[in-house]
Amino acid sequence: MKTTMKTTINKFLFDGYLWCERKLAGLSPKQLVTSDGTFAYLEGGKGQTILLLHGFGANKDNWNKLAKYLTRDFHVIAIDLPGFGHSHHDPEASYGLADQLTRLLTFVQHKQLTNVMLAGNSYGGYLAANFAAQHPERIRTLLLLNPLGVASAKHSEVFNYIAAGGHNVLLPGNQEEYAFLLQKCFYKVPYLPDFAIEQLTREATSNPSLKEKIFFATHERSGDNLIFEGPLEQVLKTYPGPTVVCWGTEDKILHVDGGRVLKREVEHIKLVEFEKIGHLPMLEAPGTMAKEIYKAHHEAKKRT
Template sequence: MGTVYTVFSVLATLAGALLVVVLLLNRLAPLTAARLGMELERWRAGLRLKRVAVPGFVMPYLEGGRGTPLVLVHGFGGDKDNFTRIARYLTPHYHVVIPDLPGFGEATRDAAASYTIAEQVERLRAFLDQVAPGPVHLGGNSMGGFIAAQFAATYPQRVASLWLLDPAGTAAAQSSAVLERYRDTGDMPLLLRQPGDVQRLIASTTHREPFLPYCVRTWLGRRGAADLALHQRIMHQLTTAPLLEQQYRELAPPALIVWGQQDRILHPSGAAALGALFRRSRTILMPGIGHLPMLEAPRQSARDYLAFRRESAPA
């Protein structure tokens, strides 16, 4: 016991020292501080960074925990670290796998490639063939939820259950004022024309703003602005993709549908539309939460998911 205590004490000391370094570098060297801060959050969540290659792309991913695989897919403009904070409540229970989708995060960007929902589904399949080849529990937020639902429809034998957090993919969800304005004018807070637009992005996607230090906001703003041309193309492909209800009448996997009631990006009425599509589903509407429940309320979102998994487990 003494040895174990000593190891944990040393690790806690190192983590504390790293946090001090991050705070010192926050404004002096924001990109370095952001990288170190993300490493610290990954460590706290029990996640390790790995990479695999799929045709045309390298997909980095975070992995941690043991048990049945739980694969989490980020939304438009996001990356694997959108799930790092909630992962600390999940890795004690599951084998958590969180990839960067091609075109986002640290994954390969190919300006000549196409990034339709169907094509991202196939890239996710190629990724899972290597990392988790059997059935998985699959989750996704926003665009990632659309991809997860379509993956389940395309490869039902590969999906044990779904966790859909404010997902795109239905006419109701995509009837929000933000998307109506995008269709009319091309203006969209998820598309960063300059690094400072990150403040608008955060305000539009969250109701309960998570703590994001200056260094992380700076890093996200610079990356988003650099990706503008590519992400404009991907946004067009996302918003013109065939909707789930246009393709399927009923989907079989048990699904937990979660929606922030203050979501301004995708309309909360999408929850009912998905509930009609998934014959075995449970819906949770979260008051005071916006588009990113896993960042705004990670502990509660994880508790709700753990309860769903207990309730939907085979007798």
């Protein structure tokens, strides 16, 4: 009984915390019901549309701190990708690259989004790059934050361990494992109150079989390697639009070498490295990340 009451109180406090974050960011929660299922998303601001795609195991609220710097001049949309957050979860569905891109296109079409700045972090960056390559007519500028999917990059310690069949730190099973994941995601883990840690752990450890299914639909294991259906160093050669890749140099989830590979392989890419930043620059350095978005926006305006 005490545990249930504590959980209820913590959820109430966490919901209030998110409400304040969203309010400060100028974002409101919304839903879009389609024939493919329901999309949960945050929306706010006016101006150039920027669509934000979160990473694996995360959700739309990963963008709140960054959005606070953007909604004055941008129309910001941050969605829960299918299988995560409050968007539709179907354990029987397929979550391969083509399926997720089809679902993303459904959202974009229903919202009538064109001339979009598309930004994605990690898994969201993998989807963003592949989406832009398939639908370049809809994308004005592509921004990738520590993106997944650079096949020829050095593996991080975390991914070497996963590829070799070790415990997947991206699929935590309890609070201790979630705390370990936070250590790997940040150069300096931000302070989180106890109620937030408990609720975030609860969300991170929910639907474990579905998350595992999505993980291995994205990363195929081949010997001691993880391979990708849409490797970015190939995919981005087919996307002609302006592309900015931002990478925290202290990323323990995806090696910073990924950004350097993309810069070497794809001529039109601009690479920005953030010193003393980890896997989630929009959370660890939102002001710095916002400056890069404004720069990309102004560069795009010069070209039109």
